[in-house]
Amino acid sequence: MAIQKPSNQEEEYFARMEFERRRKEAEARRGEEMEESRRRIAKLGAMLCPRCGGELVPVHYRGVEIDKCSRCDGIWLDCGELERLGEGEGGFLSGMLRIFR
Numbered sequence: 481m482a483i484q485k486p487s488n489q490e491e492e493y494f495a496r497m498e499f500e501r502r503r504k505e506a507e508a509r510r511g512e513e514m515e516e517s518r519r520r521i522a523k524l525g526a527m528l529c530p531r532c533g534g535e536l537v538p539v540h541y542r543g544v545e546i547d548k549c550s551r552c553d554g555i556w557l558d559c560g561e562l563e564r565l566g567e568g569e570g571g572f573l574s575g576m577l578r579i580f581r
């Protein structure tokens with residue numbers, strides 16, 4: 481049995497299918513690369529000052545880990561840490577909490 485040459489329409493169809501398949505593969509690869517980059521940045525970013533990029537040094541105070549920048553001396557708190565520092569405190573921190581809550 482002789483192999484029939486595919487029609488132009490069939491060739492176009494298969495070329496389009498092949499293109500779509502490769503496009504989806506490339507998209508999936510990009511998605512994985514983006515996710516990997518995001519994880520790397522998040523890991524590194526957690527240790528760097530958001531203002532100057534200096535290294536953050538953890539300082540423990542009242543059971544809370546406060547991140548202090550080794551370059552600009554900025555102090556950073558994670559979500560909920562200001563509340564924990566302000567618990568039972570009636571002065572400055574309570575005033576800050578009333579502003580930011």
Ligand SMILES: [Zn+2]
Binds near residue numbers: 529530533534549552
């Ligand atoms: Zn800094």
